[in-house]
Amino acid sequence: MELVERYLQAIGQYLPADSRDDILAELRSELLEQVDARSEEWGRPLDEADVAALLRVHGKPEAIALRYLPQRSLIGPAIFPFYLFTLRRTLPLVIGIYTIVNVATLLLSPPTTGLAGHVIRAIFGMIPVLFITAGIITLIFVSIDYARSIPSFKASLEQWDPLKLPELKPRALKPHAVKQKSFTVRVVELVVHCLWFLYVLAIPAHPFLIIGPGVWALRALGITFAPIWSSFYVLVLVTLSLQLCIRVLALRSVEQPWIKLLDLAANLVGIVALSLLAFSRQIILPTSSAVDAQKLADANHGIALVFRLILILSVFGLCSEAWRYLRSVGRMQRASLSSDGY
């Protein structure tokens, strides 16, 4: 029965020393009983192949040993759902912050080695950041799980008061409800937008409408707006036109799918307009040779930086809007499928 002993030896290497001999003795007794019973049934002693077949049915040594070991886990089932919840909430947040920081760095100080290289480095740089974040969260939860074995801490963790639960959010009361503005408010919004549109249309002929006495100050300094402002202005008009369409459509209902799409399109055009200025080297130009070229270049750079910051915020605003829109579309599709009885 050397094969049985080899099998027991293989199991024994995974067992704790204090109970190993006892467990193996019992298993040996069981296996030898089985060999005897099989031998009696077949009317002949078992050969090595027969014993091997019997052991194969009994189970792999590691699996057998595992049954005798206490269940171990870094984070137990009682707090594992909270661990998973925290990871799901934190990692996208870390990705968002990391992306904002990298995009801001890219926009405020353009790389000298090439954009593609910078982007690839940033993407690969995100991997250790995510691992470290996940590691820290895991360590925190392992500590909490360990602390749960301390009775006083466990008792304090399990204390809760239903009366202290947060108030119901409006969405929870009426899912997917869109706040409908009154017709009067929508009419007022349309009128205000038309006035705003007219004001913007009047700006090229009357620049003081937007910068006031700054017009005369610019003239005195020997500075004027660069041609890039014309392209910017055209895109602003496109944005305002799209917003006008939205206001007109909204007179019927704000729950039309076209309204959200037009809103996203208007925001996108606005971002294109901002990026024209954010990446332009000439936002203001000299009208006289008396203007210090270095100071003008610094002023152009400063103005471009301000537009880049606004651009970053606008891009994230648009991404967030688009994400919300896609989620609401997904929800509506699921609702429609479930109402169809699928």
Added chain:
Amino acid sequence: MKETAVDAQLLESLRLELRRGCLVVAVLAQLHEEHYGYTLRKSLADRGLAIDESTLYPLLRRLEAQGLLTSEWREEDKRNKRFYRLSPAGEATLTQLLAEWRGLNASLHNIVGPTER
């Protein structure tokens, strides 16, 4: 009528869950009489409750560690065997578990009904 496919893996997992508690009751009940592992397994199988060795032996050790069983090594048929039987605490626990099981059984009978679904 649309036929519903049964998820074999899910069914197996639910079946094991259902069986787990019953096994403890069956093992405790069977150990009113003294048994060693092999004969215990045979007697359970003869009564329709087959249980493999890799489940039974760790369960016996756990029940003994919990004070519900006692065991002793003895030689029988020229071979050392470990004999198990219910401890006094095991007897008391089994009585309560059986009462619980009978209550559950009666409730399920009321819910599911006398005929098989």
